[in-house]
Amino acid sequence: MDVSTPEAAAAHFAQRPDTELLYLARHASRYPPAVGAAAVAELQRRGLVPEAPAPIPAPPPTEAPSETWGQLLRQLGKGLFWPSPPYVAVPLLIDLNVLVWLLMVGSGVSATDPTGRELATWGSNVSSLTLHGQPWRLFTSLFVHGGATHLLLNMISLWLLGLMLEQRVGPWRLLAVYLASGLAASLATVWYHTGGINSTGASGAIFGLYGFMLALLLSKKMVLDKFDRRAMLGLVAYLILSNLISGLTGNIDNIAHLGGLLMGLLVAGPLAIFTMSNEQVGNE
Structure with a gap:
């Protein structure tokens, strides 16, 4: 064969x-x-x-359908504007700031360059009014912005810094420090500018959150290794100094920034940390 x-x-x-x-x-x-x-x-x-x-x-093999830009934008919008634990205070604050701006624009105020009179009508911190029977302007001015660019820059800062803090300290502590720092910023403004001022914006309150972050890092309440702690301290210090330096030019109220920063660093932040008892803030 x-x-x-x-x-x-x-x-x-x-x-x-x-x-x-x-x-x-x-x-x-x-x-x-x-x-x-x-x-x-x-x-x-x-x-x-x-x-x-x-x-x-x-x-x-079927590939998972890639997310469209529309889906990504919807998810981003939900994270920015829709309160959902653990992020509640920051979306609510952003919503309130954006709502006030939309109402202003809807009433005929310029979206990019409102006049001083228009800002005063909507609750800005005008010394002659705040100190003579309208103290509520110390708070309302935190939610009034001098145009879309002013609003956008402040909301980006609030979003990035606020989410990092809220996840670690909770919404109520963040909200308390934010409002206390905003009040301190407004008081510092009318105290320092004896000749009168028309001040608006959330930046003083946001500087209070910077101070709160510094207080957490310096107290070692935020659990980080030595190198991460130094890096975070350096980053926060850089952001504070760069904003203060940029505030030396242009129509920026650095006194409000300093007032909010000192409140968050020396008063409101430490008080909020005290309420955390023996808790430690993880870097999750």
Whole structure:
């Protein structure tokens, strides 16, 4: 039996009877592999054994549908504006600031360059009014902004810093420090600017959150290793100094920034930390 090549094996088995081929195919394990394969091939050629069906190719792996820009923007918007634990205070504060600006624009105030009179109408911190029967302006001025750019810059800072803090200290402590720092910023403004001022914006309250972050880091209430703590301290110090330096030029109220910073660092922040008892703030 010559099965040295596939051609020789095929020629040999083409001359063998069906019964011999069936026997060889059925007992192929007793013979060299080439014998069984050649017998099966000849039986298939004669139509006595069905050919093995071709394997069905596996379907290509389905890729998870990529998120569209619209979906990403909706998720970002939800994170920015929709209060959902652990982020409650920051979205609410952003919502309130944006709502006041939208109402101002809807009433006819310029979206980018409102006048001083328009800002005063909506509750800005005007010394002559605040100190003479309208102390509520110390708070309302925190939610009034002098245009879209002013609002956008403050809300980005509030979002980035606020979320980092709120996850660690909770919404109520963050809100308390924010409002206390904002009040201190407004008081510092009317105290320092004896000639009168018309002040607006959330930056004084945001500087209070910077102070709160510094208080957490300096008290070692925030659990970080030595290198991460130094890096975070350096980052916060850089942000504070860069904002104060930029405030030396232009129509920026650095006194409000300093008032809010000192309140968050020396008073409101330490008080909030005291209420945390023996808790430690993780870097989760």
